[in-house]
Structure formats: C-alpha cells, structure tokens
Amino acid sequence: MYNPFTNAQSSWVKYNSYVWKTAPNGMEYIMPVESSMPEIYDPLENPEEIVLDAIRTGRICMSKDAETEARKAIFDFIRKYGLLGMMTALPTTPRFIEYEKVYLPKNRFIKAETMDTEDYLAHFYPFERPRFKKKGIESSWEIDDPTMAALFLTFQNRLQSQVMTFQRTYGERYDWLKLQFTDWALIAMTCFFYYEDRDNIDPVQRDVYRKALEGFDSTVPGFHYALTDERPVLVWDFHSLSLTLQMLLAFLLTDDKRPLRLCRNCMKPFISETSDEKYCSTKCRKARERGE
Ligand SMILES: [Zn+2]
Numbered sequence: 001m002y003n004p005f006t007n008a009q010s011s012w013v014k015y016n017s018y019v020w021k022t023a024p025n026g027m028e029y030i031m032p033v034e035s036s037m038p039e040i041y042d043p044l045e046n047p048e049e050i051v052l053d054a055i056r057t058g059r060i061c062m063s064k065d066a067e068t069e070a071r072k073a074i075f076d077f078i079r080k081y082g083l084l085g086m087m088t089a090l091p092t093t094p095r096f097i098e099y100e101k102v103y104l105p106k107n108r109f110i111k112a113e114t115m116d117t118e119d120y121l122a123h124f125y126p127f128e129r130p131r132f133k134k135k136g137i138e139s140s141w142e143i144d145d146p147t148m149a150a151l152f153l154t155f156q157n158r159l160q161s162q163v164m165t166f167q168r169t170y171g172e173r174y175d176w177l178k179l180q181f182t183d184w185a186l187i188a189m190t191c192f193f194y195y196e197d198r199d200n201i202d203p204v205q206r207d208v209y210r211k212a213l214e215g216f217d218s219t220v221p222g223f224h225y226a227l228t229d230e231r232p233v234l235v236w237d238f239h240s241l242s243l244t245l246q247m248l249l250a251f252l253l254t255d256d257k258r259p260l261r262l263c264r265n266c267m268k269p270f271i272s273e274t275s276d277e278k279y280c281s282t283k284c285r286k287a288r289e290r291g292e
Contacts, residue, residue, distance in 0.1 A: 004251065007226065008236040009158065010044045010244055013151065013166040014082030018075065021171065023126030030078055031126075031171030038151055038166065043081065043241060047248045048271050051260060053077055054245055055269040058185025061178050074177050083172050084180065085165040085240030087124045089219065094239040096120070097139060097161040105219065108183065109176050128169045162239045180242065184249055187216050188269060191253055192262040218246045264288060 015032035016039065022028050032038075043050050060066060060073040088094040090110065092103040102120040104110055110123070121129060131142040141160065143149045148167055155163045164170065194209040221244075222237045238244040252260035252271070261272045263280035265288045270280040279285040 005044055005236050005247075007233050008044060008238060010236070010238045011040055011042045012082055012085075012241050012244075013038045013040055014078075014080070015039070015168070018078055020075075020174075021126070023171075025126065027126065028174040029126050029171035030075060030083065030174060030177065032168045034168060036168065038147065040154070043244050043248075048252065048260075050081060051245065051248050051252050052269050052271070053080065054181060054184050054249070055188050055260070058181035058183070058188075059267070059269070061182045062185055070178060071174070074174070074181060077181075078177075082241060083165065083170065084177065084242035084245070085162065086172055086176060086180070086242050087121075087165050087170070087240075088159070088161045089240040089242040089246075091120075092219070094159055094161055094222070097159075097164070108179055123173070124165070124171065125169050126171055130164055130167065130169070159237075159239055165240070183216060184245065187213065187249065188253065188260065188262060192267075196264070219243065221247060 015036040017033040017036040018030055019033045020028060021031055054077065057073040057077045061070045063069070086109070088096075090104055090107055092105055093099075096102045096117065100117060101114045102117050103114050104112065118129075121132075133140045133142075139160065141164075143152060145168070151166050152163055155166070190209055190212050194206070198206065221239065224235050224237060225232050226235045238247075249260070256275055259272050259275065260269060261277065261280075262269055263284050264278040265284035266280060268280045270277075279288065
C-alpha cells in the first residue's frame with residue numbers, strides 16, 4: 001500500500017491480559033486485567049494485517065446466530081491490538097477534556113449532541129473514574145500507580161485524553177465494539193457488492209449503495225508540522241486506534257495497486273496482488289470455475 005503516513009504519531013498501548021466485566025449500569029465491557037502490564041507497539045508497522053483482522057472480526061459480528069463467535073473474535077482482536085480508544089475518536093475534538101462539554105457529531109453510539117465532560121467519561125470508566133480536577137480549561141490528574149505514571153511520561157507529548165485511554169481503568173462497551181467492527185465490514189462489503197453487481201442493477205439500486213457509504217463519514221486525524229534538520233514535514237496525529245483503522249481501511253479500499261478486496265467465492269477479505277484480483281486463493285478461483 002502507498003503509505004501516506006510516513007510521519008505519524010501512531011504508537012499504541014495494549015495489555016497482556018483483558019477481561020469481560022459487567023458494569024453497575026448493566027453494560028458489558030472489555031478492559032485490562034487489574035494486574036496486567038502495558039506494551040507499546042505501532043499499528044502502522046503492519047497496516048494490512050490489522051485492517052484484515054478488523055474486517056474478519058466485523059464479518060463474524062454480522063453473521064446471524066454467531067454471538068459466541070463474535071465475542072471471541074472481538075476479544076481476540078483486543079488481545080492482539082488493544083482497545084480502540086473510542087473515547088477520543090467520537091467527539092468533534094480529541095482535546096475534549098479541555099472543555100466543560102463534549103460535542104459529538106452524528107454517530108452510531110451516542111445520540112446526544114453535547115454532554116457534560118464528566119458524564120461522557122463515565123461511559124469509558126465504568127468502575128473507577130479518573131481522579132481528575134478541572135478548572136476551566138486547566139485540568140490536572142492524579143495517578144499513583146507507578147506503571148501508569150510511567151506510561152504518562154512516555155506519552156507526555158501526546159494528548160492527555162489519549163493517555164487516559166491507556167489506563168487500566170479504561171474500558172469499552174461490547175455492544176459499541178460490535179457495532180464498530182460491523183460498520184467496518186459493511187463498508188468493505190458495500191464496495192464489494194457495488195462492483196460485483198454494477199452491470200446487473202439499475203441506477204436506483206446503484207444509488208442505494210452510494211448512499212449507504214455516505215453514512216460512514218468519519219472524523220479525521222489531525223496533523224502538525226515538525227521542523228527537521230532538512231525540511232518541514234507533516235506529522236499525522238492519530239489519537240485512537242479506531243481512527244487509525246478507519247484511515248487505513250479507506251486507503252486500502254481505494255488503493256489502485258494492492259487494494260483490499262473480498263473474495264468472490266468465500267467472501268474473505270484479502271489484499272489483491274494486482275488491481276483486479278477477484279479470488280483470495282487459487283483454491284477459491286478453481287472452486288468457482290468448477291461451479292461448486
Ligand atoms: Zn476465497
């Protein structure tokens with residue numbers, strides 16, 4: 001894939017163990033185990049693999065009567081890559097913590113257009129709220145766990161809200177995760193069916209596909225300039241894994257040399273070696289040709 005993100009702040013944190021927890025509000029969450037240890041990695045090192053894993057997970061989430069499989073797929077994804085950081089991905093600005101209120105563009109998770117920052121945080125800290133003091137835009141945050149304090153130091157040039165999503169007390173709702181993975185799979189499927197069916201469907205149906213994709217608009221990551229010794233460079237700021245995935249998916253689906261495709265035979269997502277490969281493997285191509 002053409003890599004537009006050569007300079008990016010994209011490193012992310014995952015823990016060595018996660019657990020299912022039911023919150024006092026009855027919602028089910030996935031969060032790090034209390035004694036788990038964080039590990040830092042860069043999702044941009046393997047951009048194709050992480051997107052393929054996300055689409056596979058989403059496809060499982062879409063299957064009927066596969067709740068056990070969906071739970072397992074999502075949990076496995078999080079064990080491999082960490083939580084999505086939805087807290088900073090949803091608001092109009094990832095700097096929401098500096099404001100009294102959080103502003104939310106239309107999204108599939110929270111209907112309210114604005115929320116008190118404290119109420120918003122409660123969605124992501126189901127048990128223990130960060131000990132957070134706020135006075136206008138000034139905010140301070142008490143951490144007494146040495147591991148968490150070390151993480152905070154490592155990421156001191158990143159946004160406070162992002163580092164907050166790396167804390168052990170941060171969790172994500174299972175129903176939201178499931179919806180997010182389903183959405184990513186739906187985007188890939190809409191693109192797939194549009195080109196598969198294009199010659200057999202009428203303009204009205206084509207428009208339905210186009211409209212379906214329009215519903216998946218997303219907030220975009222910010223960027224800043226860095227002045228290196230030779231020249232100024234553009235640095236992308238990814239504040240969540242969710243936004244990183246969203247951007248990678250968009251670039252992979254629209255790549256003209258090695259695009260992400262769904263197999264015409266088995267519907268598995270794969271990276272096409274040419275611009276128009278239709279099958280994930282020779283096995284699938286032969287199966288189709290034999291009319292199996
Ligand atoms: Zn296949």
